[in-house]
Amino acid sequence: MSLSVIIVPCLIDNYAYLIRCEETGHTAVIDVPDAYPILNMINELGWKLNSILITHHHSDHVDGVEQLQKLTGANVIGAKSDSHRLPNLNISVSTGDVISIGNQQAEILNTPGHTIGHISYFFKDSKKVFTGDSLMSLGCGRLFEGTHKMMWNTLKLFMKLPKETLVYSGHEYSYSNAKFALSVDSSNTRLKEYYKEIQDLLKDNKYTVPTSLELEFAINPFLRSALPEFKLGLDMCQKTDHEVFQYLRILKDNF
Numbered sequence: 001m002s003l004s005v006i007i008v009p010c011l012i013d014n015y016a017y018l019i020r021c022e023e024t025g026h027t028a029v030i031d032v033p034d035a036y037p038i039l040n041m042i043n044e045l046g047w048k049l050n051s052i053l054i055t056h057h058h059s060d061h062v063d064g065v066e067q068l069q070k071l072t073g074a075n076v077i078g079a080k081s082d083s084h085r086l087p088n089l090n091i092s093v094s095t096g097d098v099i100s101i102g103n104q105q106a107e108i109l110n111t112p113g114h115t116i117g118h119i120s121y122f123f124k125d126s127k128k129v130f131t132g133d134s135l136m137s138l139g140c141g142r143l144f145e146g147t148h149k150m151m152w153n154t155l156k157l158f159m160k161l162p163k164e165t166l167v168y169s170g171h172e173y174s175y176s177n178a179k180f181a182l183s184v185d186s187s188n189t190r191l192k193e194y195y196k197e198i199q200d201l202l203k204d205n206k207y208t209v210p211t212s213l214e215l216e217f218a219i220n221p222f223l224r225s226a227l228p229e230f231k232l233g234l235d236m237c238q239k240t241d242h243e244v245f246q247y248l249r250i251l252k253d254n255f
């Protein structure tokens, strides 16, 4: 059983993801910053779009939903709690619900912080999580609506997933995120190596997504907030994990 993923770059630095159950051909897209790059890709591949999954209400994730729905007839799926400010939903979902893309099941994770109604889609069997603007490679989304506590709890939820889980986030922010990560974790050898890898990938017009949770544990300062050695480097040994996270998030907002 497998779930294939096609990365579709949209707008300036957004990513949409076309996913397909290889057994049934059922196809979905996660977020629609712009309908046309996704339509072009579907046509090129000869696929039919069945579902549109939304992570959160920001316009750079939903602006193309209505048009793509009209042109393909796909079902639109998003958070029930945010349905008042999302495009029209055919299926509203809440935390813990499970949706099927063919034979592949995705669990709905409640991942607030960047926005209150933000959700993520975790495909357990294929160990893939689509995180929108919550967990990102080397970073996490800015807190537009939620509190630091909310986002820290969201990150803790991701940390409980299997470490080999691949993380597909909504933006290409790895280079700027890595620069911040180095500023607070300068002795991290894996981070220094990865910073070079990112530059090589981007130079070749390649994507830095997906990443894996295992890699993020090693390089993402926000996920490392709870580690004693990381706290020591910041001279914050006496602080709680949440306080370290909050300190880093405020520092990044002004970086």
Ligand SMILES: [Zn+2]
Binding pocket: 056, 058, 114, 133
């Ligand atoms: Zn957003």
